[in-house]
Amino acid sequence: MPDTQPNTPLAALLADIRAITGDRGLLTEASDTAAYAEDWRKLYQGRTPAVIRPASTAELAAVVAACARAGVALVPQGGNTSMVAGATPSADGSELVLSLARMNQIRLVDPVDLTLTVEAGCTLKAAQDAAAEAGCLLPLSISSEGTAQIGGVLATNAGGNNTVRYGNARDLVLGLEVVLPDGQVWNGLRRLRKDNTGYCLRQLFVGSEGTLGVITAAVLKLVPRPVETVVALCAVGSAQAALDLFTRFNRHDPAAIQAFEYMSGAGMQFVLRHIPGATLPCAASGHYALVELATPRANAGLREALEDVLATAMEDELVIDAVIAESEAQRAALWKLREEHAEAQKREGASVKNDVSVPVSRVPELLARAAVAGEALIAGMRMVPFGHMGDGNIHLNFAQPPDMDAAVFLAQDHDIMDMVGAIVRDLDGSFSAEHGVGRLKPYMMPEWRGGAELDTMRRIKQALDPRGLMNPGKVLP
Amino acid sequence: MPDTQPNTPLAALLADIRAITGDRGLLTEASDTAAYAEDWRKLYQGRTPAVIRPASTAELAAVVAACARAGVALVPQGGNTSMVAGATPSADGSELVLSLARMNQIRLVDPVDLTLTVEAGCTLKAAQDAAAEAGCLLPLSISSEGTAQIGGVLATNAGGNNTVRYGNARDLVLGLEVVLPDGQVWNGLRRLRKDNTGYCLRQLFVGSEGTLGVITAAVLKLVPRPVETVVALCAVGSAQAALDLFTRFNRHDPAAIQAFEYMSGAGMQFVLRHIPGATLPCAASGHYALVELATPRANAGLREALEDVLATAMEDELVIDAVIAESEAQRAALWKLREEHAEAQKREGASVKNDVSVPVSRVPELLARAAVAGEALIAGMRMVPFGHMGDGNIHLNFAQPPDMDAAVFLAQDHDIMDMVGAIVRDLDGSFSAEHGVGRLKPYMMPEWRGGAELDTMRRIKQALDPRGLMNPGKVLP
Numbered sequence: 001m002p003d004t005q006p007n008t009p010l011a012a013l014l015a016d017i018r019a020i021t022g023d024r025g026l027l028t029e030a031s032d033t034a035a036y037a038e039d040w041r042k043l044y045q046g047r048t049p050a051v052i053r054p055a056s057t058a059e060l061a062a063v064v065a066a067c068a069r070a071g072v073a074l075v076p077q078g079g080n081t082s083m084v085a086g087a088t089p090s091a092d093g094s095e096l097v098l099s100l101a102r103m104n105q106i107r108l109v110d111p112v113d114l115t116l117t118v119e120a121g122c123t124l125k126a127a128q129d130a131a132a133e134a135g136c137l138l139p140l141s142i143s144s145e146g147t148a149q150i151g152g153v154l155a156t157n158a159g160g161n162n163t164v165r166y167g168n169a170r171d172l173v174l175g176l177e178v179v180l181p182d183g184q185v186w187n188g189l190r191r192l193r194k195d196n197t198g199y200c201l202r203q204l205f206v207g208s209e210g211t212l213g214v215i216t217a218a219v220l221k222l223v224p225r226p227v228e229t230v231v232a233l234c235a236v237g238s239a240q241a242a243l244d245l246f247t248r249f250n251r252h253d254p255a256a257i258q259a260f261e262y263m264s265g266a267g268m269q270f271v272l273r274h275i276p277g278a279t280l281p282c283a284a285s286g287h288y289a290l291v292e293l294a295t296p297r298a299n300a301g302l303r304e305a306l307e308d309v310l311a312t313a314m315e316d317e318l319v320i321d322a323v324i325a326e327s328e329a330q331r332a333a334l335w336k337l338r339e340e341h342a343e344a345q346k347r348e349g350a351s352v353k354n355d356v357s358v359p360v361s362r363v364p365e366l367l368a369r370a371a372v373a374g375e376a377l378i379a380g381m382r383m384v385p386f387g388h389m390g391d392g393n394i395h396l397n398f399a400q401p402p403d404m405d406a407a408v409f410l411a412q413d414h415d416i417m418d419m420v421g422a423i424v425r426d427l428d429g430s431f432s433a434e435h436g437v438g439r440l441k442p443y444m445m446p447e448w449r450g451g452a453e454l455d456t457m458r459r460i461k462q463a464l465d466p467r468g469l470m471n472p473g474k475v476l477p
Numbered sequence: 478m479p480d481t482q483p484n485t486p487l488a489a490l491l492a493d494i495r496a497i498t499g500d501r502g503l504l505t506e507a508s509d510t511a512a513y514a515e516d517w518r519k520l521y522q523g524r525t526p527a528v529i530r531p532a533s534t535a536e537l538a539a540v541v542a543a544c545a546r547a548g549v550a551l552v553p554q555g556g557n558t559s560m561v562a563g564a565t566p567s568a569d570g571s572e573l574v575l576s577l578a579r580m581n582q583i584r585l586v587d588p589v590d591l592t593l594t595v596e597a598g599c600t601l602k603a604a605q606d607a608a609a610e611a612g613c614l615l616p617l618s619i620s621s622e623g624t625a626q627i628g629g630v631l632a633t634n635a636g637g638n639n640t641v642r643y644g645n646a647r648d649l650v651l652g653l654e655v656v657l658p659d660g661q662v663w664n665g666l667r668r669l670r671k672d673n674t675g676y677c678l679r680q681l682f683v684g685s686e687g688t689l690g691v692i693t694a695a696v697l698k699l700v701p702r703p704v705e706t707v708v709a710l711c712a713v714g715s716a717q718a719a720l721d722l723f724t725r726f727n728r729h730d731p732a733a734i735q736a737f738e739y740m741s742g743a744g745m746q747f748v749l750r751h752i753p754g755a756t757l758p759c760a761a762s763g764h765y766a767l768v769e770l771a772t773p774r775a776n777a778g779l780r781e782a783l784e785d786v787l788a789t790a791m792e793d794e795l796v797i798d799a800v801i802a803e804s805e806a807q808r809a810a811l812w813k814l815r816e817e818h819a820e821a822q823k824r825e826g827a828s829v830k831n832d833v834s835v836p837v838s839r840v841p842e843l844l845a846r847a848a849v850a851g852e853a854l855i856a857g858m859r860m861v862p863f864g865h866m867g868d869g870n871i872h873l874n875f876a877q878p879p880d881m882d883a884a885v886f887l888a889q890d891h892d893i894m895d896m897v898g899a900i901v902r903d904l905d906g907s908f909s910a911e912h913g914v915g916r917l918k919p920y921m922m923p924e925w926r927g928g929a930e931l932d933t934m935r936r937i938k939q940a941l942d943p944r945g946l947m948n949p950g951k952v953l954p
Contacts, residue, residue: 112724112838113869114731157673168671170680171648186929191836193868194645195907196634196684197914198926198952199934203647203680207673224728247589251701253774254591255732297730297782305774359668361589391670392590430672437674449675452663456941457676463940464933475675 013070014050020062025102027051036077036097039085040144044439046089048075051097057177057185057216060103064214065183067096073469074098076210078152079123081144083355084438086156086209086474095472100151103216109134114222115174115191120151120215127220136222139166143339151215157207159434161259164390166223168434169206175219176202181212181465191219204460209436210471212464226294228302229258231331232310234322235285239364241318242289246360246390248309248318249291256302258294260390261338262287262363267384270344270399271337278337281330283321289389290338341386341395350406351384351399352416356424357433360392367394369423374398377419378412393433396420442477490547491527497539502579504528513554513574516562517621521916523566525552528574534654534662534693537580541691542660544573550946551575553687555629556600558621560832561915563633563686563951572949577628580693586611591699592651592668597628597692601635604697613699616643620816628692634684636911638736641867643700645911646683652696653679658689658942668696681937686913687948689941703771705779706735708808709787711799712762716841718795719766723837723867725786725795726768733779735771737867738815739764739840744861747821747876748814755814758807760798766866767815818863818872827883828861828876829893833901834910837869844871846900851875854896855889870910873897919954 018026027033028050037046052074054060067074073095077087089095100121108117111134118127124138124145131138142148142160152158154176158169166172175190178201188202205215236242239262246260265286271278293302306324313319325331345351358366367385374383380401387395398416400409421431421444431444445454454476461468461476495503504510505527514523529551531537544551550572554564566572577598585594588611595604601615601622608615619625619637629635631653635646643649652667655678665679682692713719716739723737742763748755770779783801790796802808822828835843844862851860857878864872875893877886898908898921908921922931931953938945938953 110836110838112720113836114727115836157677159671159673163671167648170677171644180929180933184929184932186933188930190905190907192834192905192907192910193837194636194640194834194865194870194910196636196909196911197907198684198922198931199689199937200634200647200680200684201930201933203677204937207675207677212676223731243589250591251773253772253777254700256774295730296728297733300730301778357669357671359587359590359592360670361587388671393671428667428669430667430669430674432673433669433671434673445675452657452661453665453678454675455661456657456663456678459940460676460681460937463936 009070010049010072013066013072016066017052017063020066021052021054021059025053025055025059027053033097036080036099037089039088040081041083044085044088046091047093048089048095048097049093051099053099053102055102057103057179060098060214060216061179061183061185063098064179064181068182068469071467071469072096073472075471076100076151076155076214078120078149079144079147081148081152082156082438083435084440086436086438087152088439090473098214100149100216106130107217109136111136113191116220116222117189117217118150118220119217120149122150124148124150124153131222132225135225137225138220139223140169140172150218154206154215154218155208155210156436159388159391159393161261161388164260164388165255165258170203172221173202173206173218174221176205176215177217178205178213178215181470189217189219209438209475211461211475212470224296226258226296227298228300229292229294230303230306231290231292231325231334232306232322233282233334233337234289234291234310235283235320236287236289236318237285237320239287239367242287242389243360243364244318245289245313248313252305252309256293256295257291257390259290259292261290261387262389262394263290263338263341263386264384266382267341267345267386268337270348270384271340274344274347275340278340282323285320290334338386345384345397345399349400350409351397352413354396354417354420355433355435356396356420356429356431357391357393358424358427358429360390362427363389363392363394366423366427370396370420373419373423377415380404437475439474442473442475445477486547487526487549490543490549493543494529494540497543498529498531498536502530502532502536504530510574513557513576514566516565517558518560521562521565523568524570525566525572525574526570528576530576530579532579534580534656537575537691537693538656538660538662540575541656541658545659545946548944548946549573550949552948553577553628553632553691555597555626556621556624558625558629559633559915560912561917563913563915564629565916567950575691577626577693583607584694586613587668588613590668593697593699594666594694595627595697596694597626599627601625601627601630608699609702612702614702615697616700617646617649627695631683631692631695632685632687633913636865636868636870638738638865641734641737641865642732647680649698650679650683650695651698653682653692654694655682655690655692658947666694666696686915686952688938688952689947701773703735703773704775705777706769706771707780707783708767708769708802708811709783709799710759710811710814711766711768711787712760712797713764713766713795714762714797716764716844719764719866720837720841721795722766722790725790729782729786733770733772734867735769736767738767738864739866739871740767740815740818740863741861743859744818744822744863745814747825747861748817751821751824752817755817759800762797767811815863822861822874822876826877827886828874829890831873831894831897832910832912833873833897833906833908834868834870835901835904835906837867839904840866840869840871843873843900843904847873847897850896850900854892857881914952916951919950919952922954
């Protein structure tokens with residue numbers, strides 16, 4: 001374990017690093033480093049002797065090489081908004097945090113190529129803004145986008161509300177620049193739509209959560225900005241009806257579906273109860289779908305298309321009631337009902353969260369089985385699922401029974417997660433759809449991804465980072 | 478080198494394999510194996526003592542394990558349509574061919590999930606047909622689709638005419654089943670749109686050309702079938718005008734562009750000269766763009782949109798003349814002008830082919846510089862570029878000067894490739910956009926992908942296939 005006293009190996013390493021980055025690039029005071037050592041959800045309290053903030057890829061590569069020589073581990077960190085403590089150093093104080101925050105430049109926006117070349121420390125919001133200034137859309141949106149940085153977004157393969165149309169972060173990456181665990185720089189910042197020259201390294205680093213190297217810059221795909229957007233909130237009779245409605249929109253045109261979100265009646269009640277100003281503009285039901293269509297075509301008749309699909313779905317009794325936003329304010333109000341789900345659940349009391357996915361067609365079965373199994377496990381517990389039905393990705397959360405002590409409820413969190421997990425596994429799903437593995441969930445890997453899959457992951461880790469110095473304790477058990 | 482005599486190690490291995498696959502699964506007569514030992518372009522003549530044709534993943538895994546124990550190398554082979562001899566065994570007869578042809582079942586088509594689960598030996602055409610029967614489109618089309626098999630299509634990350642809209646083969650893969658070099662089976666046949674549980678192994682195997690394992694089955698994304706398609710051939714004044722036209726269609730709606738192909742005046746003249754029945758239905762020019770729009774929306778007004786974009790482009794003098802197909806027969810005739818480019822070049826005499834890519838915005842510069850450099854290299858040589866302008870992927874071919882001996886011309890093929898390569902490198906492009914590396918181009922890897930990138934690829938190869946038994950001599954030099 002490193003020691004911050006003078007004349008120790010750590011002190012020598014920090015002196016080397018200071019020579020590389022200058023004073024601005026190295027934080028060692030506890031008051032400066034504390035915020036980097038705790039995760040966003042405050043589930044894990046780490047400790048670090050130093051936070052390194054390089055200003056360039058060259059500086060960062062030199063830092064990684066120095067740490068490799070010294071055998072000291074690094075924890076790459078972007079906006080520190082991980083849901084699974086993926087960017088938090090260990091509690092023993094042996095790991096240094098490597099912050100990308102100062103490497104935040106937009107290098108190039110090309111509206112003909114429809115590409116954005118950006119450094120890892122740029123926030124997602126700033127990258128979106130740069131694309132917008134060029135008349136383009138960076139089609140990735142997550143709730144933490146004001147803080148989350150491109151490097152972390154890619155290292156965790158972030159998802160969000162628009163993946164049903166544009167895919168995950170992974171699907172937007174054309175090129176990467178990565179500093180490897182030995183300090184070598186791989187400049188793979190190619191802006192090519194086609195390139196079959198060897199193994200696809202970029203997709204190996206995307207989603208590897210900083211355990212194989214440090215993403216320092218990326219080339220991302222852009223699309224033209226939508227000029228017409230329509231949003232509807234639909235009360236439906238069942239989760240199956242919501243899925244059937246999604247299929248109808250898919251048959252209309254999957255390239256028009258900007259988002260297709262599911263909400264339960266219980267979750268909606270929480271929002272209406274706890275969120276000031278929230279009102280339900282359609283009939284109440286046990287299930288809701290929020291659909292957003294968008295197109296870059298002018299005069300595309302999108303509103304009419306939405307009305308047509310909804311009218312037929314109402315005739316066929318798939319949809320009970322629906323409301324279409326008539327203004328930007330109404331559109332925001334409809335989205336607020338969805339976006340405040342997490343906050344409303346917090347105000348309702350203790351809850352246990354699951355970020356799971358199943359094949360899209362099996363979402364109704366997932367919800368039906370989880371409702372029964374949940375009630376059998378803890379009578380009165382309330383299932384409040386919501387999320388990205390169009391991706392098969394449901395935040396399958398459970399709120400405590402109203403009359404139960406929160407601590408008593410939370411003591412059963414692993415029982416609840418195991419109950420959900422057993423159903424999801426049976427449906428060939430995933431225990432982490434978009435939040436990743438991080439520090440919280442590596443223990444689940446052997447059961448879910450064991451055998452040949454985990455063996456192959458370990459071989460790759462060993463090949464690229466034989467001494468295990470990149471983000472130790474994350475992803476792999 | 479193995480020997481087919483009895484009582485040798487090879488004879489013992491073949492007996493073991495016969496016990497696994499049965500007689501139908503093992504070909505050892507030269508008359509049976511010859512077709513598997515030569516590549517499709519007849520550029521490389523290999524030799525093999527046996528072709529193994531397992532009927533199931535279990536059989537295939539047992540074969541791979543037996544060969545691993547015996548230290549004998551395997552060459553996975555699908556439809557054997559590689560453009561770079563990527564599935565051809567070496568000439569020394571030391572490698573066995575592992576054919577996927579008998580593993581050709583469609584396992585599942587799910588029109589709600591919009592997924593197709595298919596075995597590796599199924600032809601691309603049969604997979605397309607299975608999707609079509611379910612009212613869906615498998616959005617990947619290449620000229621060899623009647624012969625090429627899904628396993629090879631994925632192992633080489635095939636491209637084709639529709640990647641501008643749907644991406645490469647890589648972008649269509651949700652899940653894979655792979656037999657690893659030690660005979661372990663990785664069942665990653667997940668049908669999930671979101672799954673962040675460790676390293677993205679599927680994208681490592683896609684495009685690895687059989688050097689890391691054998692793809693035995695896959696889950697592919699489908700889309701709803703287009704119901705409206707319009708095609709136009711446009712005579713344009715320059716490559717830049719073709720690019721500007723592409724940008725206008727992108728601004729209209731990139732999700733409507735099914736294909737955007739470029740052809741040169743020289744290439745078009747070859748087609749008109751050599752292909753029976755080929756006629757030019759628009760004004761002649763030095764440059765042409767073929768654009769296809771498609772949508773699953775009924776009554777989408779696509780034809781009107783196409784006319785609007787073209788009318789404005791003619792007003793602005795981007796487009797000289799244009800013709801829109803009025804029938805399926807006319808549509809086929811327009812596409813024939815593009816698809817017969819390779820055949821017409823063959824009939825015109827000797828040619829040197831380059832499958833390169835650059836950022837989309839730099840295609841005009843690529844063509845302008847290559848025209849000048851080509852003439853400087855061999856006076857009278859004719860540049861006949863064509864291909865996927867919307868992807869920045871140009872087949873930058875050169876035809877011999879009419880009065881030059883073909884052999885004299887072809888003796889300079891590496892000079893021509895080097896001339897093109899230097900320009901492509903300068904434009905941050907790729908020496909192989911869609912055809913891969915195979916046996917023909919590994920020598921180019923150190924110069925183009927050397928340093929940290931090739932080092933990382935080699936580490937991965939060593940980690941997964943330490944004895945180098947999977948498709949030796951391909952991809953990596």
